[in-house]
Amino acid sequence: MSRSPSIGIVGATGAVGVEVIHCLEQRHFALSSLRLFASPRSAGKTLSYAGRPLTIEALDDKSLAGIDIAIFSAGGATSRTYAPPAAKAGTIVIDNSSAFRMDPQVPLVVPEINPEAMFRHHGIIANPNCVTIIAAVPLWPLHQVNPIQRIVMTSYQSASGAGAAAMAELEASTRAYLAGEAYTPKVLPHPYAFNLFSHNAKVDPVSLYNEEETKVMQEMRKIFALPQLRVAATCVRVPVLRAHSIALNVEFERPMTAVQARALLAATPGVKVVDDAARNYFPMPIDASGQDDVLAGRIRSDLSDPSGRSLALFVCGDQLLKGAALNAVQIAEALMARRG
């Protein structure tokens, strides 16, 4: 694969798929061909890439023949059906679903954190959950100088994490609320207009954690290669259109000051420190939306730990970009840089 690769996008019409196309365009990804796949009902429609219309194809079990890198963002069921045979036939699959993330044979990669892991793939490389990525990117540089012992994370997750239909439902239900009209939720299980609710993923009846929380906790351990990391997540859906926010309370091995942490984060590629106490200006979803960097602010001592070993911070990242599409494209770029 020393030539430019042929790329396929599976789930090209979804909220993440559309952003994968944009990322490839904007980053001038050197590709020899691009093919777009989606469900049969989208087949025949076109999407634009670099000024050219590309016709969407229905995905079947022959679709990916000859494609070097396929980026999957069409849900776990599609990934489980089509990714293993494609990988066996020689395509490298970068999978944005949760289907293979915890498979010990499958690297789970954030290029800023564990780039080497991707080269140990067996045809499938998993892209982490969006909350995992957005929390992991700013925590990693701190962990490098002072090992993390414990993380309590509390999320504020936007509609975009549940896809384009959920974003449309947030807008439509809010419009109905403001007009004094009734609205029956179709995509999400609870009313969304000016409301929030515990993340809609299934709740495990034993642990009582929902699948989103379980993913985030397991994936943090895998990406950081800390199988014993003590971590608890609370995942909540808020009526924000795009970009996830996360409050983090983090305990380190040794004391760490806010000043130290801020300096480390200011020097970290992929992170932008937004921490202006005088102007009360901190990370916000509207600022993170459409932006590659994860925003980090409210960096301060966690006053519930008098040892000085704990910090609190608030981070915000575009779920569709660094939380999904951008990270996948960065993995593809790193693969090509190594092979090129």
Place this chain on the structure above:
Amino acid sequence: MSRSPSIGIVGATGAVGVEVIHCLEQRHFALSSLRLFASPRSAGKTLSYAGRPLTIEALDDKSLAGIDIAIFSAGGATSRTYAPPAAKAGTIVIDNSSAFRMDPQVPLVVPEINPEAMFRHHGIIANPNCVTIIAAVPLWPLHQVNPIQRIVMTSYQSASGAGAAAMAELEASTRAYLAGEAYTPKVLPHPYAFNLFSHNAKVDPVSLYNEEETKVMQEMRKIFALPQLRVAATCVRVPVLRAHSIALNVEFERPMTAVQARALLAATPGVKVVDDAARNYFPMPIDASGQDDVLAGRIRSDLSDPSGRSLALFVCGDQLLKGAALNAVQIAEALMARRG
């Protein structure tokens, strides 16, 4: 004061003041007279109480003469100006502002928690911050059987906490967003439509905690009579109209299971357990709005503490009711019950 008291409401036209009137009505508070006070621009308008129109009076330094109990909800400046002279003249002031909460001479009261404290007043009784009350009510019964050592609290605060004008701004700015029109925030410092931001209270340049967070941490210690309680708060404003939500991670002296905590909360007056994992149904602001009880759910082990001594939970309460007006009226009721 064995007769029914004369009651005054200062700030009667505000979001909390209106709810104080409703609470007095709905709870059939035995009062001999009710007078409503607000700023001069509201004077002369009327509000209804028990089917009768009451004319709003401009507050001046003679207004409260002869009033037995005055409930203040007009901000710290009004309380600082008018509450001390009123108290000196014999009125009992129940103050909803933060002006006197940390004054050692002023009891800070949640009737379910520290009712005895109110009888040690010197004319002023402080009503705690809304986040404090909503977190404290469900934590107190747990603390009674297993002392709390540490609390990490992360809030999702609604527009109502910033008053009626902020609620109107959330609606107006969202309407503008949906119409594709520009909107310049007037009440809150940041765009609010489908966005969230760190609480708008001033940030202390040394601690880097904002005043809302500092209040919550200090008030929890005072109400629980635990001056050394280890507590950290992160306060965030979310685009919800009414009712605050709080994610709580709580460490106890000894292990506590979710089952134990749920049973304790189910038996606690003022708390309603909403914790249906099978239906993914947990506390939500739209359910808490207009409701006296604090809703508590997502009760589960905090997996970041392998000792089993920590629980995570998610609570939701009406900021205007139990978080403000209802708590103040409950204080007045308890005062009268003791005196009656």
